[in-house]
Amino acid sequence: MNIPGMHVALQSRLEQNARLGDRTQYIGASEIGSCLRRVVCSKLYPEPFDQASMGRMLAGKALENEVVQLVRIALNGQIRNTGRVQLDLQHPTLPFRAHPDGRIIGEDGDGVLEVKTASSATYKRFQSEGLPANYISQVQGQMGLSKLSWALVVVVSRENLAEMAQFTIRFDPEHFAQLENRATRAAAFLRDVNLLDQLEGETENGFCQTCPYSDQCNAFQSKREAGKRGEIPEVTRLQMECALEELSELEAISGPAQERIAELRDQVKTALLNSGASKVLLGNGTVQMVESSRTSFDSKSFQREAPDLYNRFQKTSTFSTLRITGATKCLSTV
Numbered sequence: 094m095n096i097p098g099m100h101v102a103l104q105s106r107l108e109q110n111a112r113l114g115d116r117t118q119y120i121g122a123s124e125i126g127s128c129l130r131r132v133v134c135s136k137l138y139p140e141p142f143d144q145a146s147m148g149r150m151l152a153g154k155a156l157e158n159e160v161v162q163l164v165r166i167a168l169n170g171q172i173r174n175t176g177r178v179q180l181d182l183q184h185p186t187l188p189f190r191a192h193p194d195g196r197i198i199g200e201d202g203d204g205v206l207e208v209k210t211a212s213s214a215t216y217k218r219f220q221s222e223g224l225p226a227n228y229i230s231q232v233q234g235q236m237g238l239s240k241l242s243w244a245l246v247v248v249v250s251r252e253n254l255a256e257m258a259q260f261t262i263r264f265d266p267e268h269f270a271q272l273e274n275r276a277t278r279a280a281a282f283l284r285d286v287n288l289l290d291q292l293e294g295e296t297e298n299g300f301c302q303t304c305p306y307s308d309q310c311n312a313f314q315s316k317r318e319a320g321k322r323g324e325i326p327e328v329t330r331l332q333m334e335c336a337l338e339e340l341s342e343l344e345a346i347s348g349p350a351q352e353r354i355a356e357l358r359d360q361v362k363t364a365l366l367n368s369g370a371s372k373v374l375l376g377n378g379t380v381q382m383v384e385s386s387r388t389s390f391d392s393k394s395f396q397r398e399a400p401d402l403y404n405r406f407q408k409t410s411t412f413s414t415l416r417i418t419g420a421t422k423c424l425s426t427v
């Protein structure tokens with residue numbers, strides 16, 4: 094069933110936190126480390142969210158609230174300023190604000206609490222490689238604006254709330270001063286839209302593939318042109334070379350294992366077929382032959398018999414395929 098008005102409902106839930114101010118008028122701590130051009134453009138020329146994006150944002154928010162409650166129970170009443178009484182931290186002179194998920198009462202001074210949810214794969218990456226730079230900037234902004242000296246960042250896997258990684262970050266006055274400089278620049282561009290052409294995109298800080306302002310972004314367009322010529326940043330080249338090297342090593346290990354797996358499966362199947370049994374219970378498992386059938390559509394014959402009809406219903410869709418050759422054996426991922 095399609096519930097009418099769901100788009101409006103999602104929108105109204107997203108706009109409920111009006112107490113925290115009009116986000117088009119200030120730079121939030123969660124944005125300050127991202128590409129400033131995209132952030133400023135999103136304030137000057139806001140793009141309406143589609144239903145799927147609003148749904149994802151609300152789901153993430155609901156999950157974060159649940160995690161805050163879990164942390165509240167775990168810390169046994171040491172959390173303040175959550176939910177409706179969330180802190181609204183404002184810079185004294187700049188349009189720079191922060192809204193941490195809570196304040197933790199500590200024995201040697203309070204700290205801010207920030208909760209993040211991530212897919213299981215991203216969660217594992219953060220756990221092994223540490224927090225990304227924009228999260229660090231966010232909590233440095235929160236600490237600078239609240240004058241608190243430490244922050245606890247809790248990252249939780251969306252697939253399993255028991256998968257929880259914690260990071261304690263100390264306040265770094267130099268980092269905060271850099272963020273204030275960025276807020277000052279952003280404020281100037283927000284004040285005078287005619288200056289926007291002078292604001293270079295920061296491709297290293299942005300998710301350019303999903304950026305609605307990429308068409309007019311010189312930095313992104315030049316990077317794309319360079320990419321078409323096969324020129325990529327050195328750091329990206331090194332990252333890919335490391336990944337290829339690891340892939341190559343893993344394939345060298347798993348190749349013989351895969352062959353042995355196929356050999357053993359074949360051995361069990363032959364033994365079962367030769368025995369005449371369809372199912373056998375063993376000490377460490379069960380083996381059985383399962384009969385199944387599949388009906389498929391013979392599109393080649395259909396094209397031969399009814400070419401006009403076949404052409405009418407043909408559909409072309411595009412997708413990207415990653416093909417790696419050379420360092421490791423040819424591997425394609427769709």
Ligand code: SF4
Nearest residue numbers: 128294299301304310
């Ligand atoms: S395309 Fe990339 S660099 Fe350009 S504004 Fe968007 S996020 Fe920033």
